[in-house]
Amino acid sequence: MKAYHIIQLLLLLCAVSLNVEAQEIDHDKITFTVTLDRDNPDYKPGEPMKFTFKVDFGEQAPPEKNYSVFWVRSGDDGIRKSGEFTVVPGKAEEVVVSTDKPGFVRLEAWLRDSEGKNIPVTFRKGNHAVKRQKAFDGGAGVEIFSLKQAVAEPADFDAFWTRQKARLNKVPLKYTLNEVAMPDKDFKQYAVTIDCAGPRPVTGYLVIPAKAKDKSLDAIVSYHGYGTGAQKPFVKAWRNAIYFSVNAHGYELGKDQQYYKDFAASIRSGKHNYAFDPAQNADPEKAYFNGMAMRVMRSLQFVKSLPAWNGMNLKVEGGSQGGMQSIWGASLDSQVNEARVNDPWCADVGGVTVKRLNGWRPSYVPGLNYYDIINHAKRIGKHCKVTIVKSGLGDYVCPPSGVTSLYNSIIAPKEIVYYQGSDHGFSLPGGQTFKVKAK
The missing domain is CATH 3.40.50.1820 (Alpha/Beta hydrolase fold, catalytic domain)
Known part of the structure; x- marks a missing residue:
């Protein structure tokens, strides 16, 4: 019976240790970067807009259970799509969107833990830090310098x-x-x-x-x-x-x-x-x-x-x-x-x-x-x-x-x-x- 109790105690300690380890991810150390394949956000109809995502845990062990990035694409064309990919530390992941219609495409993204909970991401500039629930909000457009207002001005x-x-x-x-x-x-x-x-x-x-x-x-x-x-x-x-x-x-x-x-x-x-x-x-x-x-x-x-x-x-x-x-x-x-x-x-x-x-x-x-x-x-x-x-x-x-x-x-x-x-x-x-x- 003593051996049984010792084994139970060891298992409990292991579980506690694993739980503590899982909680040790310091979210402030995570870096989340997204880069469009070019600075100019003006594309041709149907041309791929390639967004490259990278997530780094900042010299700490990655979480035992995978994090993911959930993204949503919307746009002036009325199309809405979403997707999700598993975060692999150090590995870039590409999200490609496009539109055939002059106007803009919006791409939003959130970092999530294994339970689907949004993880806040901290962005820094010098001594200033901003913590955001939404990890990315950006986009690009098609023939944007041809865009005009939708409604004509009043005659008077x-x-x-x-x-x-x-x-x-x-x-x-x-x-x-x-x-x-x-x-x-x-x-x-x-x-x-x-x-x-x-x-x-x-x-x-x-x-x-x-x-x-x-x-x-x-x-x-x-x-x-x-x-x-x-x-x-x-x-x-x-x-x-x-x-x-x-x-x-x-x-x-x-x-x-x-x-x-x-x-x-x-x-x-x-x-x-x-x-x-x-x-x-x-x-x-x-x-x-x-x-x-x-x-x-x-x-x-x-x-x-x-x-x-x-x-x-x-x-x-x-x-x-x-x-x-x-x-x-x-x-x-x-x-x-x-x-x-x-x-x-x-x-x-x-x-x-x-x-x-x-x-x-x-x-x-x-x-x-x-x-x-x-x-x-x-x-x-x-x-x-x-x-x-x-x-x-x-x-x-x-x-x-x-x-x-x-x-x-x-x-x-x-x-x-x-x-x-x-x-x-x-x-x-x-x-x-x-x-x-x-x-």
Whole structure:
């Protein structure tokens, strides 16, 4: 009996040891890389797009039970496929996709353990680390520089914006500047409120060199992404220019957290967050974007009125919703001569009508066509350089089909940079990039 119990104990200890060993995989040490067979994401119809996957466990023994990679292919062609392969440390695995239709293919992938549980993958750049449940989100396209927006612009597009400008110009350009603390004594900072057409004024923070001479400085206006969080004043200045950072809503500055929570609730439309109500968006003059566009135009009028502006260089910049506002600004104010945007929002809002992969944006109704940034981009003059700093090939907040159609519509000097394996809020460290320029 003693021998029997000893054998049982040894078996139990072995099982515990194996379980501990299985738990000793340090997921932070895993590296997960995906490489497209070329940097240029533009392919011919039917041409293979080859993605090479490599998983490395980082000098630790691989798990006793195999890990796998599960992938999903979707696309503007409406085709959806999936597959899975077993991870063999050090061995590359290829996933090949294609499409016969102009547009983009999206490829997503997850690392999974033997039980099918997603394993988070850590990506590092310097001292910064990001842990992600989805190990890869990227893609490529076919004849992408032939893409156009899905829905024609409204016949009265120009007349509509002429009316909006007339509404704005009925409101005198009056503003208040309240100086706020600026640690860098070579600059002054002001909380700005500017009268504007629409439901609320323009509000934001202005930073300007303390000893600026008249007609000496470029002006830069920066617009914000989606959300209603409190705008904070700057703690440092980094540009020898007039720099005006404008929130999207015209809320009051310097309030407590409860104020901004209440404000966010006040601009909802029924069950919808701001700008997402289809009924509201059906009428372009009642859409939430209308007041936002008014504030964009008024913010540019304001900086042009400042004595220190040199009368020559007026730049707009922003990401996502801020990119959308920047394109509006470059279209609606002919004195803007540079626009730099990052993953710009609401390009090709009607793309869903031709079954293109949709983004996170308001449901399409024709009233949104007046705010589609492609219709605005067409009107940006050749004097204005437009740089799309980033278009993530896995960004389905601002789908690459829409951002590329935006690029294709611009007649001004332009540039776009595609980021492989990058989505809306994440850029893959060391990932492939591809830049396209046109004069």
